[in-house]
Amino acid sequence: MIKNTNIKRFLISFLTCIAILASLTGCAGGAGSSGSSAGAGVKIFYTTPVLDDFKELLMNAIVDSGKKAGASVTVGEPCASVDDQVAQIRSAASSGYDIIICNPIDSETVLQMEVAAGDLSVIFTNAQPEEDKLEADKYMYVGSNENDAATFQAEYVWNKLGKPSKMNAVILSGQPGHPAAVARTKGVKDYFKSKNVDVTYVFNDSAYWDTDKAYDAFKVFLKTGQSYDAVICNNDSMAIGVVKAMKDLGIDTSKIPVVGVDATDGGCDSIREGGMQFTVYQSAVGQGKAAIDLSIALVKKGSSAGVEGVTEDSLYVWVPYVPVDKSNVNSFK
Amino acid sequence: MEKKTKKISSKLLTFIIPVVVLTVLALVVIAATLTKKRMTEMAKETIESSISNQADNIEAWLSENLEYFSTVKHTMEAQNPSQDEIVPFLDSFYGFNSNSPNGFYLGTSDGQLYKATQSEKAETSVTDSTWFKQGISRITMAYGTAYTNSHGQTVISATGILNDGTDNIKVLGADVTLDKISIIVNSGVKMKGASSFLVDTNDYKILAHRDVSLIGTKLSTSSGDALMKGAAEAVMAGDLGSREIDGNMVAFASVSGTDWVLVSYIPESIVLKSVEQMGILLFVVGAVAIALITVLILLVVRRVIAPLTHITNNISAMSEGDFTIEVDSSGNDEIGIMGAKVSDFVASMRKMLASISDESEKLKEESDNSDRVSKTMFEASQSQADAMKQLNSTVDELAVAVNDIAQNASILAGVVSDTRENSDKAHDSMKETVGISQKGRSDMESLSAAMGHISTANEKLVESINKVGSASEEITKIVGMIGNISEETNLLSLNASIEAARAGEAGRGFAIVATQIAKLAQTSAESASSIEHLIEEIRALIGDAVREADESAESIRENSELIDVAVKTFDQIYDNIQETNSRIEAMITDIEKVEDVSTNVAAISEEQAASADEILATSQNMVEMANNITKSSQDVADNSHELAETSQTLTSYVQKFKI
Numbered sequence: 008m009i010k011n012t013n014i015k016r017f018l019i020s021f022l023t024c025i026a027i028l029a030s031l032t033g034c035a036g037g038a039g040s041s042g043s044s045a046g047a048g049v050k051i052f053y054t055t056p057v058l059d060d061f062k063e064l065l066m067n068a069i070v071d072s073g074k075k076a077g078a079s080v081t082v083g084e085p086c087a088s089v090d091d092q093v094a095q096i097r098s099a100a101s102s103g104y105d106i107i108i109c110n111p112i113d114s115e116t117v118l119q120m121e122v123a124a125g126d127l128s129v130i131f132t133n134a135q136p137e138e139d140k141l142e143a144d145k146y147m148y149v150g151s152n153e154n155d156a157a158t159f160q161a162e163y164v165w166n167k168l169g170k171p172s173k174m175n176a177v178i179l180s181g182q183p184g185h186p187a188a189v190a191r192t193k194g195v196k197d198y199f200k201s202k203n204v205d206v207t208y209v210f211n212d213s214a215y216w217d218t219d220k221a222y223d224a225f226k227v228f229l230k231t232g233q234s235y236d237a238v239i240c241n242n243d244s245m246a247i248g249v250v251k252a253m254k255d256l257g258i259d260t261s262k263i264p265v266v267g268v269d270a271t272d273g274g275c276d277s278i279r280e281g282g283m284q285f286t287v288y289q290s291a292v293g294q295g296k297a298a299i300d301l302s303i304a305l306v307k308k309g310s311s312a313g314v315e316g317v318t319e320d321s322l323y324v325w326v327p328y329v330p331v332d333k334s335n336v337n338s339f340k
Numbered sequence: 341m342e343k344k345t346k347k348i349s350s351k352l353l354t355f356i357i358p359v360v361v362l363t364v365l366a367l368v369v370i371a372a373t374l375t376k377k378r379m380t381e382m383a384k385e386t387i388e389s390s391i392s393n394q395a396d397n398i399e400a401w402l403s404e405n406l407e408y409f410s411t412v413k414h415t416m417e418a419q420n421p422s423q424d425e426i427v428p429f430l431d432s433f434y435g436f437n438s439n440s441p442n443g444f445y446l447g448t449s450d451g452q453l454y455k456a457t458q459s460e461k462a463e464t465s466v467t468d469s470t471w472f473k474q475g476i477s478r479i480t481m482a483y484g485t486a487y488t489n490s491h492g493q494t495v496i497s498a499t500g501i502l503n504d505g506t507d508n509i510k511v512l513g514a515d516v517t518l519d520k521i522s523i524i525v526n527s528g529v530k531m532k533g534a535s536s537f538l539v540d541t542n543d544y545k546i547l548a549h550r551d552v553s554l555i556g557t558k559l560s561t562s563s564g565d566a567l568m569k570g571a572a573e574a575v576m577a578g579d580l581g582s583r584e585i586d587g588n589m590v591a592f593a594s595v596s597g598t599d600w601v602l603v604s605y606i607p608e609s610i611v612l613k614s615v616e617q618m619g620i621l622l623f624v625v626g627a628v629a630i631a632l633i634t635v636l637i638l639l640v641v642r643r644v645i646a647p648l649t650h651i652t653n654n655i656s657a658m659s660e661g662d663f664t665i666e667v668d669s670s671g672n673d674e675i676g677i678m679g680a681k682v683s684d685f686v687a688s689m690r691k692m693l694a695s696i697s698d699e700s701e702k703l704k705e706e707s708d709n710s711d712r713v714s715k716t717m718f719e720a721s722q723s724q725a726d727a728m729k730q731l732n733s734t735v736d737e738l739a740v741a742v743n744d745i746a747q748n749a750s751i752l753a754g755v756v757s758d759t760r761e762n763s764d765k766a767h768d769s770m771k772e773t774v775g776i777s778q779k780g781r782s783d784m785e786s787l788s789a790a791m792g793h794i795s796t797a798n799e800k801l802v803e804s805i806n807k808v809g810s811a812s813e814e815i816t817k818i819v820g821m822i823g824n825i826s827e828e829t830n831l832l833s834l835n836a837s838i839e840a841a842r843a844g845e846a847g848r849g850f851a852i853v854a855t856q857i858a859k860l861a862q863t864s865a866e867s868a869s870s871i872e873h874l875i876e877e878i879r880a881l882i883g884d885a886v887r888e889a890d891e892s893a894e895s896i897r898e899n900s901e902l903i904d905v906a907v908k909t910f911d912q913i914y915d916n917i918q919e920t921n922s923r924i925e926a927m928i929t930d931i932e933k934v935e936d937v938s939t940n941v942a943a944i945s946e947e948q949a950a951s952a953d954e955i956l957a958t959s960q961n962m963v964e965m966a967n968n969i970t971k972s973s974q975d976v977a978d979n980s981h982e983l984a985e986t987s988q989t990l991t992s993y994v995q996k997f998k999i
Binding site: 183184189197208209210211212213223224227230231232233 | 449476477478479480482501503507509578596597
């Protein structure tokens with residue numbers, strides 16, 4: 008009898024322990040899964056051109072955000088040509104993916120990408136296609152509004168120079184015809200026009216996004232002997248080239264603002280070292296997260312409504328730029 | 341007859357024509373509106389596609405030339421000709437590009453101008469020239485803004501710094517005249533009636549326009565021309581959506597690779613001209629359709645209505661009572677059937693009228709009869725109504741009486757109920773009285789018993805007193821004896837004292853004792869005498885006591901007798917009360933019976949009252965009914981009278997018909 012009750016007690020306490028453990032692990036499991044259920048079951052394919060710094064950041068951001076949201080993200084081999092990218096999209100469209108995120112090699116060819124994707128929605132990123140190639144809640148663009156970057160640049164320069172009514176400026180643009188280059192240059196000009204500033208663009212040429220080309224071009228410009236108040240570059244690489252040329256010739260970079268876009272590591276270093284004065288941070292992480300959020304919304308709801316930064320016409324999702332100068336440069340590596 | 345036929349057709353026309361006209365008008369308006377909308381949209385699409393095409397053409401033309409210019413620049417940078425070789429180099433490219441008739445030229449920062457030998461290019465001050473200033477702002481060859489050259493031509497120069505590695509800045513340039521661009525712009529318009537012009541957004545100069553005098557002038561928001569003003573506002577605001585300005589449909593397109601905006605417009609009147617023509621055509625077709633439909637309706641109506649005339653005539657005859665007519669029933673449409681049916685109708689009417697005539701005669705007789713009968717009936721019903729009224733009043737009285745009975749019965753029941761309660765109370769009191777009298781009797785009995793005891797005690801007392809009397813007599817005897825004893829003692833003592841005196845001295849002691857004894861005898865005699873005296877008193881007292889005890893015994897006896905009488909009386913009272921009690925109980929039983937009966941009587945009489953009320957209501961209804969019957973029979977009488985008259989009238993009417 009005594010033995011029997013002991014066995015019973017043991018059994019009861021043992022079972023109680025198991026029940027408590029089960030409930031505890033059950034709770035833990037629930038909490039863990041609730042954070043990553045938003046995108047559960049969504050299959051995303053990402054296609055990118057050959058990687059550079061920013062494209063790699065963007066790719067990693069898309070993969071990380073996908074993981075966090077519980078969606079499965081497959082990244083295609085970086086494509087070297089439009090043909091490769093179209094082939095990649097075509098094969099993805101027939102492989103059961105729900106949506107395609109595309110960083111187009113050439114934003115002029117997005118119609119071909121859309122055709123290759125068949126019925127799937129395509130979210131473009133990094134290189135902005137023309138508006139008539141986009142379609143609400145079907146073919147959308149996630150990026151940062153180039154015009155904002157240009158406005159930040161021009162605003163900084165104008166304030167830095169004490170809001171003059173007349174000034175001479177140098178603009179170095181990216182590759183001619185590249186949407187970002189066109190938009191950023193136009194944005195700067197529009198800003199000054201809107202402030203009624205009489206700006207003489209004493210030098211306005213393309214340096215193809217490139218540090219060396221910018222260095223050479225700026226040196227040629229200096230030979231013309233024209234005076235200039237600021238150098239506005241479409242990206243950091245070119246701004247770095249300009250700073251290098253100025254340093255070679257002993258020109259004080261603290262007097263003449265040289266500004267870029269992208270907040271690359273080089274750009275930020277240059278700001279810290281007192282070369283460039285200003286850049287604009289394009290948040291790869293923010294763009295990646297926005298692309299994933301938009302993908303999930305389009306797949307699950309068929310609508311971009313409610314996605315942060317979506318425009319009224321449902322064609323764009325804008326991820327804000329962040330101005331970077333010496334005061335906050337350390338928060339951008 | 342003719343008039344009536346016309347009326348039907350004109351009636352039909354007054355209804356149908358407005359409906360047709362309204363429908364046709366609505367159709368025309370809807371068609372015209374839709375056409376206008378669609379054509380406007382098409383025109384907008386056409387002008388947008390035209391302008392985009394044109395912008396592409398301009399861009400292609402510009403870049404084609406620019407590529408050629410850039411190629412030459414690259415060649416020059418690669419060959420890097422010495423100062424003397426420059427002119428021959430420029431010569432070698434002269435005349436290859438008709439768009440740039442003056443060929444290439446090179447300006448240096450020290451004011452030198454190199455050009456092809458045959459070139460007409462001239463410049464007073466190279467470094468102050470627009471093209472040189474524009475040229476030093478870029479290395480890649482690009483178009484600048486428009487300016488007037490030394491020959492008075494408005495030109496655009498494609499210029500760029502010749503990047504030959506030297507410190508001497510050289511600008512290579514080639515001019516394109518705006519006339520050329522104007523030709524491209526004006527001849528590129530794909531839409532008939534549309535015009536285009538080109539604006540440089542850097543300085544808002546018009547680069548190309550159909551009106552040559554405007555080329556090179558600035559587009560201004562203060563322009564007198566509403567179209568130019570509107571276009572200027574749009575271009576300056578950077579808002580390049582299509583819109584309507586001053587009656588023109590205007591589209592904008594920016595020429596990529598430049599800061600130029602192409603504006604294309606077409607007066608809406610041109611776009612809508614075809615719409616107007618279409619509208620007019622629609623109205624004409626509508627009007628013709630209305631006219632045709634009217635004529636057709638008239639013809640059809642006339643044709644269809646013709647047989648109706650004959651039928652109308654026949655019906656007119658019928659309306660005058662002539663049923664001797666014959667109706668034409670040819671034709672297989674509704675009107676033919678109508679004729680046939682009218683013919684059938686006439687035949688059946690003839691038959692019917694004949695029988696009506698007969699029947700109306702009979703009817704008249706019958707209605708006379710019914711008139712008589714109804715009069716009799718009326719009288720009967722009147723007397724019935726009177727009887728009914730009497731009955732009603734009797735029933736009314738009855739109801740009142742029954743109600744009274746019911747009320748009385750209720751009161752009686754109440755009284756009986758009260759009586760029962762009271763008798764219940766009396767019964768209770770009686771019970772109490774019985775109890776009390778019972779107790780009284782028992783008390784009396786105990787009193788009698790006590791009286792007995794007292795008598796016995798008294799007797800014993802007398803006995804005791806008597807015993808005391810006899811004892812005191814004994815005492816008296818004893819006391820006499822004592823007296824005698826004391827006398828003898830005294831004598832003895834005297835003798836003793838004499839003897840003692842004789843004895844002399846020897847007898848002296850004895851003499852004292854004898855003296856003492858004499859004294860004692862004397863005292864005893866005295867005491868005996870007092871006792872005797874006392875006993876005499878006691879004997880007197882005992883005599884009194886015995887007397888009083890006897891008196892007492894006598895009164896006790898009397899009392900006992902009285903008590904016995906009282907006990908008997910109590911017994912009688914008790915018996916009487918017992919009887920009374922049983923009688924009250926019997927009475928209560930009887931009262932209960934009476935209560936039951938009176939309650940029943942009350943209930944029954946209430947029911948009776950209710951029944952009497954119902955009977956009253958019923959008899960009232962009967963009175964009303966009897967009244968109604970009277971009224972109805974009056975009506976019947978009236979009606980049958982009327983019927984008699986009507987049948988007479990009917991007979992007279994029927995006789996009017998011709999059969």
